[in-house]
Amino acid sequence: MTTNQNDTEEKIKEAAQRIFLEKGYEGTTIRDIAEAAQINTALTNYYFRSKEKLFWLVYESLLKEAIQSVQAILDKPIPMEEKLMGLIDHMFETQAANPNLSMFLMNECRRDPKSFAEKTGVGCHLLEGGFIQQFQEEVEKGTVTNVSAEHMLPLIFGLIQQIFVGRELHMHLFQVDESEFLTFAREQKRIIKDMLCTYLFKK
Amino acid sequence: MTTNQNDTEEKIKEAAQRIFLEKGYEGTTIRDIAEAAQINTALTNYYFRSKEKLFWLVYESLLKEAIQSVQAILDKPIPMEEKLMGLIDHMFETQAANPNLSMFLMNECRRDPKSFAEKTGVGCHLLEGGFIQQFQEEVEKGTVTNVSAEHMLPLIFGLIQQIFVGRELHMHLFQVDESEFLTFAREQKRIIKDMLCTYLFKK
DNA sequence: GTTTATTTTAAACGATTGTTTAAATTTTAT
DNA sequence: ATAAAATTTAAACAATCGTTTAAAATAAAC
Known part of the structure; x- marks a missing residue:
């Protein structure tokens, strides 16, 4: 019923792309992305290890x-x-x-x-x-x-x-x-x- | 012999302009500017009250x-x-x-x-x-x-x-x-x- | 030369940053 | 149904941010 693995991972990636595009790497915080994706802050690190790795993916x-x-x-x-x-x-x-x-x-x-x-x-x-x-x-x-x-x-x-x-x-x-x-x-x-x-x- | 008031103020302004131009507002730290101007961190606030005021001046x-x-x-x-x-x-x-x-x-x-x-x-x-x-x-x-x-x-x-x-x-x-x-x-x-x-x- | 005012400094402030941890929850496997 | 694995959470971590403070150093005024 709730979100599965790919759902959350994709949600984070999409939110990250949106925020990074808008504010750039330095202007974007992990908490910005978490809020946009409506997930917990730690999840970005759980799925992508670091802000930098997530950024380069995008x-x-x-x-x-x-x-x-x-x-x-x-x-x-x-x-x-x-x-x-x-x-x-x-x-x-x-x-x-x-x-x-x-x-x-x-x-x-x-x-x-x-x-x-x-x-x-x-x-x-x-x-x-x-x-x-x-x-x-x-x-x-x-x-x-x-x-x-x-x-x-x-x-x-x-x-x-x-x-x-x-x-x-x-x-x-x-x-x-x-x-x-x-x-x-x-x-x-x-x-x-x-x-x-x-x-x-x-x- | 040492620097007078205007000297220091001008040094900070010049360094701030250089760093802001290179890294933008968010990418620039007060400590970056202080290092470039070779002055103490607190002096930027002493002369310009805040990072934002210094930025808008530049x-x-x-x-x-x-x-x-x-x-x-x-x-x-x-x-x-x-x-x-x-x-x-x-x-x-x-x-x-x-x-x-x-x-x-x-x-x-x-x-x-x-x-x-x-x-x-x-x-x-x-x-x-x-x-x-x-x-x-x-x-x-x-x-x-x-x-x-x-x-x-x-x-x-x-x-x-x-x-x-x-x-x-x-x-x-x-x-x-x-x-x-x-x-x-x-x-x-x-x-x-x-x-x-x-x-x-x-x- | 002493006193006052100005400038500079080191140190710390609370807030925010990316990240980690360990427990709670949910899902999966048996 | 129970155990194991995966996911999510709240809380805290050290580091860094802009800023403030109070003392030290220098300059100015008398």
Whole structure:
């Protein structure tokens, strides 16, 4: 009748992810997580041994998911323009659904770069796929403006991220609520797509 | 011979700014600041009453300086293209000199939005100057592409910020040091300027 | 030079942090 | 139904947090 093992473990993991995303590692206490998961404080240590182990479980999961979903798009066998627009749409929706994700990943990377490099070990697999090659091919074909993919890809990531990274700042500076911000964000996305296409895919 | 009043007070303020920028409010301890300033822990409270008061002193100072320097550029009586390029150069140099500033301001705004709105009280004075009017005039003249200044200005801020916001992530993902990153960043700035001009100032 | 005021220090304060312990409870196995 | 194992709980642990205190050291005033 009551909760079984997996139930409690999952409840803690979900609550931990929510609170860590909102407040970061240092801003989050075990008691915050326990309260959010409606369980006893000691249970987090019973199931995950330590706050740090629980954190890295959440962190790696989020990072891996983010990277894999982007990788899947970058490796699609479709034209560059369609691919980049798809990438922008995907990142936009991802971050609209979870506005804290970008800031969280970048903050925690900055807080403990060493552990980040060690534990993720992701390297730059993102660029090891066929994306760079495809980009350069289309540059040589003349269908894409002559810039390096290594500079363009982070720029595109940043273009979408910046919308949501400045979310709270924007909402409070301009006194708008979440739905108004989302309208603003979608118009920004449209402009970004427009600008990027104008620059990269001159016709 | 030894330090006088202002010396110690200034030493603490400088150390506090440095540590707060690096670790944020929650990640910084009074003892961190004391060690960095090479003074006794109790002196921070002697001069600034509390950690929070010291923090807001630093925070408001940084925020005010950032806003005023941008405001000065936006209000210059020069053509839009020159103005925006100047803005990009200024923000780039500011953030290159202090890569932590953007993340710091946005994190702390997100951590305590209420206090942010109350204590800064800056409102959206940035847009109350003549910038928007000038932008719309140049749109009507046909020298600028028809987009709203309210969407374009945050986009430009974000374009530059994103370079440095992702700094640590980039450095560790691609295994480059600070000077290599700066080279990368300058090339990104060039592309951004190029892209922005292509989009806004079609000739 | 003595007294007063200011600055600095070491030590401790209560509160909160992550974690552990040992007992209580529930579930599972026989 | 009983014993064993797994789960949950309340309570406490040492460590660290921001802050205070009261005495020591220095500077200023007379």
